Amino acid sequence: MSDTALELNPQGEAVSRIEVDQSAEWVVTIYWASSLFWLLMATLAGLISSAKLHSPDFLGGMEWLTFGRIRPVHWDTAIYGFGGTAASGTLLWLQARLCQTRIPFPKLLIAGGIIFNVGVLLGSIGVLMGQSTGVETLEFPLYAMPLLVIPYVFIVIANFRMYFTRRSSHTYVSQWYLMAVTIWFPILVVAAEASTNLGAVDGVAQAVANWWYGHNVVGLFATPTAIAAAYYLIPKVIGKPIHSYHLSLLGFWSNAIFYNWAGTHHLTGGPLPAWTITVGVVGSMMMFIPVITIGINHHMTMLGSFHLLKTSPTLRFAVMGSMVYTLASFQGSLESLRSHQEITHFTHYTIGHVHFGMYGFFAPLMFAMMYYAMPRLTGNEWSSARLIRIHFWCTLFGTALYAGAMCWAGIRQGQMMNDPAIPFLNIVAFTKPYLWLRTIAGLILFSGTIAFLINFIRIVQPHKLRFVTPTLLNTERDYKMLLKKESELKHNDK
Amino acid sequence: MNPDQTKPELKRVPEMEDSIMEMHTAAMREMQEPRDGIRPTPVLFLIICFFFTMWGGYYMGTYAGDWTGNGLAERAAGPGAAGPSAPQNPMVLGAEVYNACTQCHQADGKGLAGQFPPLADSEYVNGDVRRLAAILVNGINGELVVKGQTYNAQMPGWKDNYNDEEIAAVLTYIRSSFGNKSGPVAKSVVEAVRKEVGANGAWTSATLTEFANKK
Amino acid sequence: MTSRNIGLALGIFLTIAASVTGLVIVPNWQFRELQPVKKADGTQYPVPYFGEQLKGRGVYIDQGCIYCHTQQIRMKGYGADIRRNWGTRRSVPRDYIFEKPHQLGTQRTGPDLASIGSRQPSAVWHALHLYNPQITSPGSTMPRFNYLFTEMKDGDALPAGAFPADVVKIPAPLQTNGITQLVPNDRGKALIEYLRGLNKTFPLPEAAQ
Secondary structure (H helix, E strand, C coil): CCCCCCCCCCCCHHHHHHHHHHHHHHHHHHHHHHHHHHHHHHHHHHHHHHHHHHCCCCCCCCHHHCHHHHHHHHHHHHHHHHHHHHHHHHHHHHHHHHHCCCCCCHHHHHHHHHHHHHHHHHHHHHHHCCCCCCCCCCCCCCCCHHHHHHHHHHHHHHHHHHHHCCCCCCCCHHHHHHHHHHHHHHHHHHHHHHHCCCCCCCHHHHHHHHHHHHHHHHHHHHHHHHHHHHHHHHHHHHCCCECCHHHHHHHHHHHHHHHCCHHHHHHCCCCCCHHHHHHHHHHHHHCHHHHHHHHHHHHHHHCCCHHHHHCCHHHHHHHHHHHHHHHHHHHHHHHCCHHHHHHHCCCHHHHHHHHHHHHHHHHHHHHHHHHHHHHHHHCCCCCCHHHHHHHHHHHHHHHHHHHHHHHHHHHHHHHHHCCCCCCHHHHHHHHHHHHHHHHHHHHHHHHHHHHHHHHHHHHCCCCCEEECCCCCCCCCCCHHHHHHHHHHHHHHHC | CCCCCCCCCEEECCCCCCCHHHHCHHHHHCCCCCCECCCCCCHHHHHHHHHHHHHHHHHHHHHCCCCCCCCCCCCCCCCCCCCCCCCCCHHHHHHHHHCCCHHHHCCCCCCECCCECCCCCCHHHHCCHHHHHHHHHHEEEEEEEECCEEEEEEEECCCCCCCHHHHHHHHHHHHCCCCCCCCCCCHHHHHHHHHHHCCCCCECHHHHHHHHHCC | CHHHHHHHHHHHHHHHHHHHHHHHHHHHHHCCCCCCEECCCCCEECCCCCHHHHHHHHHHHHCCHHHCCCCCCCCCCCCCCCCCCCCCCCCCHHHHCCCCCCCCCCCCCCCCCCCHHHHCCCHHHHHHHHHCHHHHCCCCCCCCCHHHEEEEECCCCCCCCCCHHHCEECCHHHCCCCEEEEEECHHHHHHHHHHHHCCCCCCCHHHHC
C-alpha cells in the first residue's frame, strides 16, 4: 500500500486509474467485504422470516427470534448493512475514478466503515432484544443510528473533496448521481428520525414522513448509486459512449424531481387526506419518464454489444440490473395506481416488487461493481469462472422465482381479501405454497451469495502468483494450479 | 477486451514495486473512461413525456380532494359502497357474515370446549328466534349454560356492525348449518327486537331469560 | 465550472427541500389543530394511552405485531374492510392523534386490528389466541407468544401476584404436554389490555365522507 508519487501522464488515463486504485485498495475492500458479510446476515434473517411465515413453529417459542423481530432485522441489515456499505464503497471508488483523484482521508473512511458496521450490529441486536422503535425502516434504537450517520458524514466530506479537486472539467453523468446521493441521504435520515423517533411530528403526519423516508431510501439512495454504477460499467466494459448526453440530463433531473414524492403510495386507502396519496401516485407514475429515459440510454448503448454478455461477468450483472430496473420501475409505477392498490395493498405483492427491485437491480449492479473493481484493487483475478456463473444464475433465477411467486400470490391474496365471503384463514392457506416457493427462492439466492463469497475470500488474499488475464465467463480458471505453483515457489524460496 | 485473453497465464508478482504498471494489468487493459454520446432525443419519447405530464396534471386536479387535511375522499365511493340494493340470498349473506364469528364459535360451529359455546345443536340457536336475535343485537356476558355446559365469556353486540337484513341472514344461516335444522329468521323479527331493546347494553343469562319470557 | 457545480448541488438540494416541505412539514401543519371530540357521557375520543394499555402498546411494538397486522380501515367500497367487520367506519386522522409512534402497518398477513377490541372484548380469547393461535384460529401462521404466559399443569400453584380470575383454561382437546391452564404474565396482561382497548368505532363526523 505504498504511496508512490506518480506524475499524471496526460495520455495515460491508465496511470491515473492505477493511482486511484491504489488509494482505494483498503478502504473500498473493507466496505465491500462488510457488505458481503451483511448480505449473508440479511439473507439468513430473511430465510428465517420466510420460513416462519409458512411454518410458524420453526425456531418457535424464542422471543428474540419471533417473526416480528427477525423480519425488521432482515430488512435493516439488507438496506443499511448490505446496501449502505456496498453503495458507500461504490460511491468512493467510482467518484475517485471519475474525478481522477485519490480517495482522501483513507484512515478516516476505514474508521467510519468500522463504526458503521458496529452501528448495524448494535441496532440489529437491539431490535432482537426488544428495543425496536416501532417505526418501519427506522427500527434501530436511537443509540445505533448516530453510528450510521457519522460515518456517512465522512463519506460526504470525502465525496465533496474529490469532486471539487477533480482533474477533469467535464463531469460525467454518474458523478451527478453520486453527488445527489451524498446530499440526499443525510437530509433524509435526519428529517426522518426527527419526525418519527425524535417525536417532532405526530399521528398520521408521522406516517407520511415515515414512508416519505422509507421509499426514498430505495429511491434516493440505493437507486441513484446503482444507476451511477450502470452508467459507468456498461459503456466502460464495451468501450462505447453512452447513447445520449441530453437523455442523461433529462433522466437525472426527472428522477430527482419525481422520486422524492412517491413515498405516500405505501399508505393508499389509509387515514390521510386525498392530496397526500395523489401526489404519491403522480410522483410514482411520472417515474415512467426517467425510467424510459435511462432505459433508452442503457439499452441503446448495449445494442450491437450483446455478444459480450457471453464473456464479461461485470457486463452480465450490470445489464441484468439495468433491464430489471426498467421492468421493476414500470411495475412499481403501475402498482401505485389506486385501482391497482385496491387489490395489492397489504399483500405479498409489495414484498415481491421490492425484492424484484433490490435483488434484480440494486444487488446485481453492486455485484457488477465488485466484479469489476476487486481485481483492480487487489491485483488478483477471480479464482473461478464457474463460481461467477453460479452466482449469476442463482441471482437471476432466484429473483425471478421470488418476484413471480410473491406477486402472483399477492394479487390472489388481495382479490380474496376484497371478497368478504372468503374466510380469512382460507386466504392464509392459499398463500402457503407460495410462501414455500419464496423460501426456496431465498435458498437459491443464498447459494449464489456463497459462490460469490468463496471467490471474494480468495481474491483478497495476497498471492505470489496471479493470473494476468481477466476471468471471463467462458474460460475456466485453474485455481488449483495457482495454489500448487505458489507452494512450489515457497518451497524453492526457502 | 481482446478475444484471445483466454489462456490462464500465470505471472509472478514482483517483489519490489518497481513496475507499477505490471502490478496493475487489469487497469492497464481497460477501455477508456466512459464518455457521453450525442444523439437526438427521439420525438416519440418526447410525446410520451408530454402525455404523462398531462395525465399527471389531470390526476392531481381530480383526485386531490380539496387539498386540506379534511379532504379525505379520494374518489367517489366505489361500486361496493352503497351496498346491494336488492335483498340477498340469506344463506349466502349469512355465510359471509358468519366469517366474523368463527374466531370464537369456529368454522364448524362447535365452539371451544369450556370457553366459547357451540352453535351446533344449541338450544339457543334452535329455540326462540326473538331471544336469539336479542343476543346478536346486544351481546351477552357472564355465565351461560349451553347443552349442559357452563360457559363464562364475553360476546359483543353487533347492532352497530350489521343491519337487520345481515343479522337475520346470519341467524338463518346458523339455524340451518352445523347439523341444525331450524327455520329461517325474518328481517322483521330483528327489526322489532332492535326497536324494543336496542338501546340496552349486553345481556346476562338472567336478563336474557327475563326478556324471553316477556312475550 | 464553479457555477455549474453550485447549480448541480443547489438543484439536488431543492428537490429534497421541496419534498421535505410537502410531505413532512405540510401534513404536520395541516393536522396541528386536531383535537379529540367530546362524547355524550363527558369522556373524549380518542384517549391518550396510559397505564396498562400504554405498557401493552410497548409490548405490541417490541413483538413487531405491525409486520403482519394493520390498524387502519379503508373506506366503504374500496376493499372490503368494513364488510369483513374489521370496522364500522373508515379510519381518519383524528383516530391517531395520540399514536406515538403510529402503528398503521403495511401488511395483512393477519387481519386488521384497528377495532379488534370492539369485536373481540374477551380477555380469555386474547389469552388463548396469543398463547397458541392454533387454538382459536386453526391454520393460522401467527407465531406463539407462549413467553407472555405462565403455563400451569393440573395441581400447580398460582404464580406470585396472580389472581384466580386471571387463570385461563385451555380447551381440553387442544391441551398438549399436560399444560391445562395459563396465566398471562405482566407483559401478556398488558398486551391483552391494549388489544381490548383498540376501538375506532366511535362515529366521527369526518368519517362520513
